[in-house]
Structures are given as structure tokens and as C-alpha cells.
Amino acid sequence: MGRSLHRFANPGRFLRLSGSVLPWIAVPGAVLTVVSLAWGLFLSPADWQQGDAVRIIYVHVPSAWLASGGYLALAVCSVLSLVWRHPLADLAAVEIGPVGAAFTALCLATGSLWGKPMWGTWWVWDARLTSVLVLFFLYLGHIALVRAFDDPTRGYRAGAILALVGVVNLPVIKFSVDWWNTLHQPSSFSLTAAPALHVDMLWPLLIAALGYSLLFGAIVLTRTRAAVMERRLRGLLMARASSDASAGAGAGGHA
Amino acid sequence: MTHLPFIVMAYGLGVLIPLALAVDAYRRVRTARRRLAAIDPRLHGRAGR
Numbered sequence: 450m451g452r453s454l455h456r457f458a459n460p461g462r463f464l465r466l467s468g469s470v471l472p473w474i475a476v477p478g479a480v481l482t483v484v485s486l487a488w489g490l491f492l493s494p495a496d497w498q499q500g501d502a503v504r505i506i507y508v509h510v511p512s513a514w515l516a517s518g519g520y521l522a523l524a525v526c527s528v529l530s531l532v533w534r535h536p537l538a539d540l541a542a543v544e545i546g547p548v549g550a551a552f553t554a555l556c557l558a559t560g561s562l563w564g565k566p567m568w569g570t571w572w573v574w575d576a577r578l579t580s581v582l583v584l585f586f587l588y589l590g591h592i593a594l595v596r597a598f599d600d601p602t603r604g605y606r607a608g609a610i611l612a613l614v615g616v617v618n619l620p621v622i623k624f625s626v627d628w629w630n631t632l633h634q635p636s637s638f639s640l641t642a643a644p645a646l647h648v649d650m651l652w653p654l655l656i657a658a659l660g661y662s663l664l665f666g667a668i669v670l671t672r673t674r675a676a677v678m679e680r681r682l683r684g685l686l687m688a689r690a691s692s693d694a695s696a697g698a699g700a701g702g703h704a
Numbered sequence: 705m706t707h708l709p710f711i712v713m714a715y716g717l718g719v720l721i722p723l724a725l726a727v728d729a730y731r732r733v734r735t736a737r738r739r740l741a742a743i744d745p746r747l748h749g750r751a752g753r
Contacts, residue, residue, distance in 0.1 A: 508718030
């Protein structure tokens with residue numbers, strides 16, 4: 450497995466492959482997101498209890514899924530980095546961090562915007578909300594830690610360890626509404642039961658989730674492409690500076 | 705729609721945050737590509753030397 454993974458560690462091959470895949474992710478992602486948001490805002494029905502505020506679900510739930518999904522991707526990259534020393538996994542992990550943090554912030558913000566009219570408060574220290582806030586801090590910790598070392602390799606390793614430790618928070622987020630008596634509603638989706646949502650709300654929600662997921666992937670892929678190019682750029686500039694310095698020393702020695 | 709301000713703000717954030725991330729990523733990759741094209745001998749070929 451390690452050998453086949455390292456085939457994609459070649460920067461040139463990664464840039465070629467990702468460049469051809471990117472439009473097929475970004476364009477459908479943008480289209481599906483816009484369509485699903487318009488569907489959710491104008492065409493889907495209001496809830497009999499919550500009224501129109503239920504429309505926030507089409508932004509809140511996909512961002513919540515991506516907050517956890519992004520962290521899982523970060524953890525997978527951390528395993529690839531720690532076990533197989535995959536160089537692209539390091540770069541991808543660094544680039545997933547800010548995107549995941551932004552989607553977690555979106556989840557928290559839209560949750561507050563939904564909570565205020567429904568619960569009468571912006572925030573409660575409920576198990577679901579608190580565990581998602583911890584996830585946000587884990588993302589911020591990862592972002593800070595990978596940039597805290599002069600030697601990037603040490604930063605990648607420290608970040609990978611933090612990411613793996615933080616994985617314990619993901620089942621807490623998922624099952625918090627079952628384990629504790631929370632103000633947050635129970636999950637509408639489960640692997641063993643039919644969705645609790647009506648089909649008129651389910652379709653736009655699933656399309657929003659797909660659209661946002663494709664956008665998330667496209668953004669991370671674009672950022673990783675930029676990181677690969679920037680690393681190549683740094684390498685070239687250092688090689689040029691080193692050759693200039695040795696040429697200067699050689700000229701000085703002859704004089 | 706008594707909850708309209710909350711809905712509008714949630715949808716605004718739901719559009720603006722991914723859009724800002726996408727624009728930032730695109731600008732970053734474009735800058736890196738331009739800077740790399742200026743100095744990379746593999747992209748320049750012999751003409752660049």
C-alpha cells in the first residue's frame with residue numbers, strides 16, 4: 450500500500466492529475482450548492498413547528514458533516530504522514546486545517562442563528578454544541594502547531610499527533626445527542642433507520658451536502674496544489690541562493 | 705417569514721465563507737504558478753537560462 454501511495458507523491462504527477470480532476474469537482478460543487486440553497490430557500494416546505502427557520506438546516510447540517518468529515522480526512526492524512534511518511538499527506542493536512550476550521554465556524558454560527566429563534570438563546574453549554582466547539586479549537590490548535598516550528602517536518606509530526614489524539618472527539622460529537630440529554634435535537638439520520646425528514650426536505654439537504662462536500666474537496670485540492678508549487682519555489686530559490694553563494698566564494702578565492 | 709433575518713444571515717454565511725475560501729485558494733495557486741513559471745528551469749527550458 451505504501452508503495453502505491455508514494456506513486457502519487459511525485460509533485461509533477463500530482464499537479465497533472467489534480468489539475469485534470471479539479472474542474473470536475475469544483476463546477477458541479479458550485480452548481481449543486483447554489484441549486485440546493487435556492488431549493489431550500491424557495492421551494493422546500495416550512496416545518497409545522499419551526500416554520501421557515503428550518504430552512505437554516507440546508508446550510509447548518511452540511512457544514513456540520515463537513516466539520517467532522519474534514520477532521521477525519523485530517524486524521525487519515527496524519528496516519529499517512531506518520532506511518533508512510535507521505536510528503537503530500539503533510540501538505541494536504543496543513544491545507545485541510547483552515548478549511549475545516551472555517552466550515553466548523555460556519556456550523557457554529559448557523560447553529561446559533563437557528564438556536565436564537567427556536568431556543569431563545571444563541572448558545573447553551575450542551576454536549577453537542579460544546580463538543581463541536583472543542584472540534585473548532587482542535588482545528589485552531591492544529592493550524593498553530595504545524596506553523597510553530599522552524600523545521601516544517603517537526604511541525605507536521607506534532608500536528609499529526611494532535612490530529613490523531615483529537616479523533617476521540619468525533620464519536621463524542623456524533624453520539625452526544627444520544628448519550629446525554631441535550632437541547633440539540635437528536636440526529637435525523639442513522640444507518641439503521643429511515644431518515645426522520647420528509648422527502649421534500651431530504652432531497653435538497655442531500656444535494657446541499659454533496660455540493661458543499663465537492664466544494665470542500667475542490668478548495669482543499671486547490672490549496673494543496675498551491676502548497677506543492679510553493680514548496681518547489683522555495684527549493685529553487687534556496688538552490689539558486691546556494692549556487693550564488695558558492696560562486697561568490699569561488700570568485701573571492703581566486704581573487 | 706418572522707425569522708427572515710436569521711435565515712438571510714445563515715445563507716449569507718453559507719455562501720460567503722466557501723466563496724472566500726475558494727477565491728483565496730485560486731489567487732494563491734495563480735500567484736504560485738506565476739512565480740514558479742518565472743524561475744523554474746523545467747518550465748523555462750533552455751530559453752530561460
